[in-house]
Amino acid sequence: MRLLHTADWHLGQTLHGIARDYEHARFLDWLLEVIDEQAVDALVIAGDVFDGQNPPIPALRQFYRFLARAKARRAGLDVVVIAGNHDSGSRLEAPSPLLTEMGVCVIGGLPVAEDGAFEADRLVVPLHDADGSVAARCVAVPYLRPADLPAMTDAAEDADPFIEGVRRVYAAAVEAGRRAVRPGEALILTGHCYMRGGALSELSERKILGGNLHALPVDIFPEDAAYVALGHLHRAQAVGGRERVRYSGSPIPLAIDEESYLHQVVLAEFEDGRLVRHDALRVPRFVAVRRVPGGGRFAAPNEVLDTLRGLELDAALPRDAWPFLEVSVALAEPRPTLRDEVAAVLAGRPVRLVKLAVRATGSGETLAEAAPLADLAELAPEDVFRRLYGKHHEGEPDPALIAAFHELVATVQEGA
Known part of the structure; x- marks a missing residue:
């Protein structure tokens, strides 16, 4: 049997x-x-x-x-x-x-x-x-x-x-x-x-x-x-x-x-x-699953975008057979245009983006863990902002971002 x-x-x-x-x-x-x-x-x-x-x-x-x-x-x-x-x-x-x-x-x-x-x-x-x-x-x-x-x-x-x-x-x-x-x-x-x-x-x-x-x-x-x-x-x-x-x-x-x-x-x-x-x-794989950069790894935005540009895709496939795509990006600094950049690279191509995963590369430390230790009340708003930025991103925030933060603080203080 x-x-x-x-x-x-x-x-x-x-x-x-x-x-x-x-x-x-x-x-x-x-x-x-x-x-x-x-x-x-x-x-x-x-x-x-x-x-x-x-x-x-x-x-x-x-x-x-x-x-x-x-x-x-x-x-x-x-x-x-x-x-x-x-x-x-x-x-x-x-x-x-x-x-x-x-x-x-x-x-x-x-x-x-x-x-x-x-x-x-x-x-x-x-x-x-x-x-x-x-x-x-x-x-x-x-x-x-x-x-x-x-x-x-x-x-x-x-x-x-x-x-x-x-x-x-x-x-x-x-x-x-x-x-x-x-x-x-x-x-x-x-x-x-x-x-x-x-x-x-x-x-x-x-x-x-x-x-x-x-x-x-x-x-x-x-x-x-x-x-x-x-x-x-x-x-x-x-x-x-x-x-x-x-x-x-x-x-x-x-x-x-x-x-x-x-x-x-x-x-x-x-x-x-x-x-x-x-x-x-x-069982044959009837619809491919593509992961960029692959293997569960995260890569910098420019590396990811270059890889996406080089993807070999079959234009003859029916839409239901287009590959599923996961994109995993490691961000060292804010990049609010990332999703639009990925969409632009993939526009008109036979692939379906199902997931855009983003991982910040900062220290991950909370304010209490960050050095030097200090009483929160003694910290200036900019100090708190810089420490929070460092939790999620590498390096120092852009001067324009700091300026925008100060403008926001001033607006809040005036409203108070």
Whole structure:
């Protein structure tokens, strides 16, 4: 059986106000080709299908159109979708009566009986091979919110109630999966969570389940799980040194600092209940992300402007495919015309400026830290101004700036 693991699509996302519909459409077209070419039997989408709990209509249309096209191409394809922390579980599950008939299983939240008891058996989804035989049981656990977790009245005093609650949910779910598994079938788990030691994108990933203090240990997943398909972290990675416990990563960079990520999906192959191989399939970069000067570095204005003038850009690209551009400038002195200068260099060129980051190169010292120490009441207004200037900028303020400051002080004093 061949399983394709993907996650964190974030359909409907915008980057600094620019919709990502074009990139998502290209990715979904590419994914359909992969499903065909690799003869995929099962597709797992491990959460954050959408970027928000009330996704825009175009995002909903993209998702349902993809499912319809995927099933039209491969009628026997099993699809398992779990909710992530960005998704509304109930909204994701709403069309389940239709999707179930198509062979698409959506798990938005933990299933419970009328009395509120957790029904773990309902998380277990059979996955079939090319012959139609059950080859695996997927225990589809969605993103767990604190309200989903059992009360920890009997937990040890030093136990973290969040982690212990998650551990117990997974223990019950895994046990349900073990009861269902037959000889020769693989036990596969899903999750949308932040695992201890995972590499986090600071700009686009929320620290969920109480933040880093509640990062989950890898031992919540038992060793007899043939594969664990995770979502939430956008950088593809294995967890805790266990190659069978993996984040697939997001298919596109969801923030500027994800430009260096190798975006991928994971193709996993199972035989006789075991994972026999897994391959990372690189997702093409449909829209480039350019950072000037690059590598998260800041450079002086003239260096940055020269680099922008020398950018090699493809004028034949459609507007939706123009690169995203981040410009990072280090300012040693005030430069109020900077944004206009950057805009002038980029005017009429096939690139979209999404961020102009500015970092002052002054000492960063507060008035209390600046030498020589003095009683604030003893300082002349110009002394205070010079010290504040030195906090943000290098060198001495321009005489014209000092003159403007004195004019401002005089105006205030006359008004008093």
